Amino acid sequence: MARMVALALLLFCPSLATAGQTAGASERAHKAAQRQVIVFQAAVSSRTTYSGLHVEVVRLGEDTDVELTDDGSQPGDLAWDGVYTGQMVGDYSRYVNARLVGTKDDGTQDVLFAGMVRTDDRRLDTVGWQVMMTPRGWEALRVPVSYPGKALIVVSGLPLLVAYGWGALLLFYVFLLTKLRGTQP
Amino acid sequence: MTAAGRNGLTLAFFSAVLVAFTWPLVTDPIGMHLSRQFDMYSLQWLSAAAPTIDAHLSTTLTGWPEGEHLVRPDSFVLLGLAKLLSPIDPRLAPAVCTLAGPVVSAWAAERFSARCLGARWPWSLLAGLAYGFSGIAATAILEGHVYMLLDPWLPLLAWAMFKTTSAAGRTWHGVAAAATWSLALLTSAYIGIAATVLVLVFLTKGLRHRTIRLRPALGAALPAILVGVSYVALFTAGGSMARPKSTLALGSPLVVMSAGQATLASLASWSSPVDTQMHSMAPTLGFTALALALFAPFVLRGVPGWRVMLAVAGVGIALSLGPTINLYQHELQLPWLLWPLKEWPAASSFFHFPVRMAWLSSLGLGAVAALVASRLAQHRPLLALPLLACAVVDALIGTGAPLRTRIVPISAPSAYEIAPKDRAVLELLPIFQGNVADFELYMNNLSCSYQAIHQRPLLNECIGTTLGLGPRRMVGDWLAGSILTNGPVHGLTKRLANLGVGAVAVHPDLFTDQERAALLQGCATLFGPPAGSSRDGGEYVVIFTVPKGTDPPERWVSNYREIKEIWQ
Secondary structure, three states: OHHHHHHHHHHHOHHHHHHHHOOOHHHHHHHHHOOEEEEEEEEEOOOOOEEEEEEEEEEOOEEEEEEEEOOOOOOOOOOOOOEEEEEEEEOOOOEEEEEEEEEEOOOOEEEEEEEEEEOOOOOEEEEEEEEEEEOOEEEEEEEOOOOOOOHHHHHHHHHHHHHHHHHHHHHHHHHHHHHHHHOOO | OOHHHHHHHHHHHHHHHHHHHOOOHHHOOOOEEOOOOOHHHHHHHHHHHHHHOOOOOEEOOOOOOOOEEOOOOOOHHHHHHHHHHOOOOOOHHHHHHHHHHHHHHHHHHHHHHHHHHOOOOOOOHHHHHHHHOOHHHHHHHHHOOHHHHOOOHHHHHHHHHHHHOOOOOOHHHHHHHHHHHHHHHHHOHHHHHHHHHHHHHHHHHHHHHOOOOHHHHHHHHHHHHHHHHHHHHHHHHOOOOOOOOOOOOOOOHHHHHHOOOOOOOOOOOOOHHHHHHOOOOOOOOOHHHHHHHHOHHHHOOOOOOHHHHHHHHHHHHHHHOOOEEOOOOOOOOEEOOOHHHHHOHHHHOOOOOHHHHHHHHHHHHHHHHHHHHHHHOOOOHHHHOHHHHHHHHHHHHHOOHHHHOOOEEOOOOHHHHHOOOOOEEEEEOOOOOHHHOHHHHHHHHHHHHHHHHHOOOEOOOOOOOOOOOOHHHHHHHHHHHHHHHHOOOOOHHHHHHOOOEEEEEEOHHHOOHHHHHHHHHHHHHHHOOOOEEEOOOOOOEEEEEOOOOOOOHHHHHHHHHHHHHHHO
């Protein structure tokens, strides 16, 4: 049930969900130390053969490896949902140089993404990827927040549906007001 | 309730909405900004540099050693505001626009709906909410073009045109129309275009009803022509009449414009990809205003004045959709009103963001909605009261403003303090190509904004979106290219010194592992060990100081021009 609620929250509002995902221990720790939390997420298709993912990060001149896991050990992570998560906490950094690396069962590694990523927010920033097959092979494409499977498509459309629902509700409300006014002497 | 009391409550109400709309900016207006894109950084630079800009609209603080001409700044109003605020702190200007702008704009729209259309308080607040706290206002914050928020000119222009094109129009109404149109133009070229469209809609109405009289028309036309011609003259004197191709301006005019047009989805709602992939373009209309306006023909039968504002809204929506109608991004591609612009690529290269015509739709829909709500509430005010709450939901959730903004510190790496104050800093940045080309613009603008704090001259050009031009790119490519391809070349240091360059700022994290090591080693060979480095202000920056050159400062510009000729 908790998983369903969490997933619904993820689907409904990515920003709220992102905030919610780390609103636990890491957020409290951040508040205490006034440090920036950067959350890395990568949604991996079940068709891939990657047994592990990690991000090689250059942040404020320091090289760091961030292991991404999908066992629920990270704050806010849903275990075994296909979204690998990891995070790093440190001094404020406007950007990081990041390389998402996938490790196959045979130990070979693929660089799925390499490039600059903006992390402007001084409190918390989420760096999301969707690992997918492209004509060039497996690549990780940047997304605001990573979602399991094809949920990203739903996420993109859901705010629009909610907005149209809100619009329909308002039209009905104004229609009622119009009718009530019409019956006045 | 007295008029003063109503106005006080109105301002208090809009101020309360503003605090939520821009949260938490009010807690630290100088120490942070809320923008997600990169345009805010050049605004920060512009406002900080405003006191140094001379009568010829140029500054020596950037574009070193020749200086940079600013005849095409984003906003003359912002420039003027920054100059006005310079005795306190010119860097306050963007924060003033963000914190005062929506309230002033909303108040102007509220007064317009009450004075001209007859909307009654508190329903007239709907007009202010729909305009000052609209989706396009949220887009302005997220993009960083916050000077557009300080736009009471469109509602005031609507009021002036309302009077000017009526049978009771007077000359001073026309002059007021010209003044507000001019201020709109000086706020932003896009707002100026929106104001021109608004004028055309009112003129059409006036001609149709034959209510336009000569004196008010002349009172409007003559000053407006004077200002308009001066503006165009300044613009044409300021450079090429076709925007040079930049990393943001690749492809045909329609392709370029598609990045800045509204879509059917973005008029209704926002989603996270809008901020990461679509430059935060979500001019959501606000369903409360839209629903009320849709019922206007039934509720306002026989009521004069509102149709012209509904027309303004309709034209605004139609124009904001740009050259093609699209569903979410590029799905439908149905040719639309601005489609013929593809025949004029030079002119349309200056019109990349038709979405900004949505200021008109916010104004028009809000004004009509306020009048409809006033009528609906005449008999059952309590039943209509939730409309105000719904409009607040539209402003805060519908636009997503408080959920989408970021808290970005306004700070600079302390390493810059090591650089000599009397000579320039060369920012050494890599060239970003392909779909990450925007990152170079971000880094260029970010390093411009640092100048507001460290006060050293820069080789960067800080206005405009054309990359690949300017001293920073030229000298930086020359230095980095020399180091990375041939290793440090003898004489490079002397050449840099004789351009008046006092320090080279390397941003190592931006480079690949191999380039990073080679650049730092190369710079150390040329300039000696780093004079210092810092990891504060959000970046790792290494500063190498360049020894003073042999040429006097008078030679720096000619030295630069010699190199420029060789390069070109």
